[in-house]
Amino acid sequence: MKAFTLFLVFISTPLFAAMNHGGMIMDETGMIMNHNPDILPKDCPKISKDIDITIRAGQQYSKDFAGKMFTYDKRDWQVPGCARVNVTFINDDDIRHQFMIHGLPGYMYPKGMFTIEIYGKGQKTASFIVPSRDYTYYIHCEVSQHTEKGMKAQLKVGKSSGDLNSILGLTAALTPDIYPINNTQITWLSMLISFILGIVFILYVGNFLRLKLGK
Amino acid sequence: MSHKRLYYQLIPVVLLLIALAVWLQPDLFQRAAGINLPKGVNPEFKQTLKIDKPCVDLHPEWRLAQNIDGVKISESRLCEPDNPYDVAAFVLGMNNISMPTLMSTNIAEDALIKSDDLDSDGDPDIIHIKLEVLELNGATPDSANVAPQYEIAPGILPGMWAFSPKLRGMSVKNFRSVKLNAILRAPSPVIRIEQGDKVYITLENTHYFPHTIHFHGVDHAFKTSKGGDNDGVPVTGEKAVMPGKTRTYELQPRHAGTMLYHCHVQTDKHLMMGLVGMFVVEENRPNNWVQTFNVGAGHVRYSSVAIKEKYQREYDLHYQSIDKNLAKTIQHSNDIREISKNMHRVYNMSESNENYFLLNGHSFPYTLRDALIIAKPDENIKLRVANTQHSSIAIHIHGHKATITDYDGVEQNPAAQITRDVFHLAAAQRLDLKLQTTNDGLHSYGEGVWLFHDHVETAVANDGMSPGGNIALMVYENMLGATGLPMIRPDALDDFFTNRYYAKKQALWGKKEAGTFSPNSLQLILFALLLGTIVGLIIFIVRGLKGAK
């Protein structure tokens, strides 16, 4: 088995190198970086599962999130350790977007990254294999301010390492914006009544107790 | 005794409840966003929403080329063209017009007298002009609003002054209206005379403050023929013309060109209030009747003989700015002592800003009604540009490069004239431009609806709300609609002709503003109950301890 893996590494690496430059596959519609359909991480004896995911990027997907501008159609993904993730990334905008995942092992993914970038409307498919450890990987589009205005997601492997912050519809921001509260007279009135009710309640209970004790 | 101990035993419970209350304390006035941000709201706008028509089109018949009392007035396809009867009166003088023409104007019969063809060349050479001082958007003791009302842009009514040809009758449209007749407006009118004319300009001070007139760049002697003040500067000449008084200045300009006139009393304030206008001396020609006033500046419907020799059209472009704080000084009191104090002593121009920027008395979008440059291909268009702002202007006409022919009323050697696309004018400077509409890739890039505006970007907004300020358009006739508006995207102007937009009460691009969170009622009620419980418990303990033996 191990010998077979080594053999695969041996034959695939030069073949792959022939069609890319430093891990990059580029054409006029976009770029794929560190495509890896077959090299296994050190801790994975074999691919545990083949998982196909489709992730769409575009302005339209932020419609349901007030105050945001760009996002993916789904922002939370779950796969088992040692899975091969085949990402079909679809860009529904006329501008550039990326699917960029960080934290992969640097010995097989230079800079720890796997990226699909599409320069306008279009789609590309590429794969990466995750190691076995339980971890939450950070996915985003790094076009200036796209992450910040909503284009951020997470890939949980195994038991994961918890949720990342500021994922639309899932988690709050680390540095949240502060908004005023729209209090009305009803707010204050209901608070006042509750306050008085609290006093009355205690005094009533107290008097009841006192009467009992007095007896 | 045992009772007392019971009460003491309750004290830790109170402390515990207080700790609980502190821990459960809800957000009362503001809250950090969690996963979801507030849904968003439209900005609150308390006034009634007013939506203007881009063009009201009151006088479509004024647009036509017409002959009034023998004066051939050119077509003016603007939404708000100048009243052609006014134009005829300004060309002939009030003493030479017919009764129907007189009745179609609001001008006093002694406002402009033209007589005595001294050099027998077919035009009058003695010109008597009478100017009054208007106040626009001033205070009134009868209402919280300002009066008489002059909007520079939708919902924007800064206090302003202007010189005006002497008027007659009502200044407002009718007894029930606070809106001014078209002739009462900013800026101070362009005054046009012929080189060599003997001109007597009388300031009739109808205003409540002293004023004078100083002629900037216009050939005039330091004193009048009778030894009176003729430079308009109270420091070097006579005292200012007091309210209710008059003074006559005398000019016989030997040099032609685009000049200025302005008040020289408390000049910083009075000039910015609007007491400044363009003064054009036209070259001497035979049979040269000139249009003595161009009210509201802009299109000149009756150009001089010398201009007609070289140009198909002529426009006067008067750039002006307003500090909203200066403008307010006349809007809060009807006690002239208070107004004087607030304007001249409390207000400090060295700490001032310019907030509104006007071209010919209007800011965008109202500039679309009367400040367009209308053109056809292969024309030469004369533009006289004056900057009466504090700050410099840098005028740019999209799609065109024009040639500077005159600086401050002095012709530039034709061999050294500069063609460029940004025209810089420091305060009080004037440029005469030759705008050629030859589609040659240099002078013009062809027909279109081309923006023209100051490229000092503070000036293309109304108190910081863009688009506004002195933005206007150069429109080729093939793209000009019947009511004088350009043929542009039908919804392009929808936002701007409301009072809400420039009050900054409209979120942009159809987006809402963030707004507020609603209160978490359950949490607040539980918290109040808890507080009530604590207070009740304290009362119970105190009363119990007092009562216990």
Ligand SMILES: [Cu+2]
């Ligand atoms: Cu993006």
Ligand SMILES: [Cu+2]
């Ligand atoms: Cu003055």
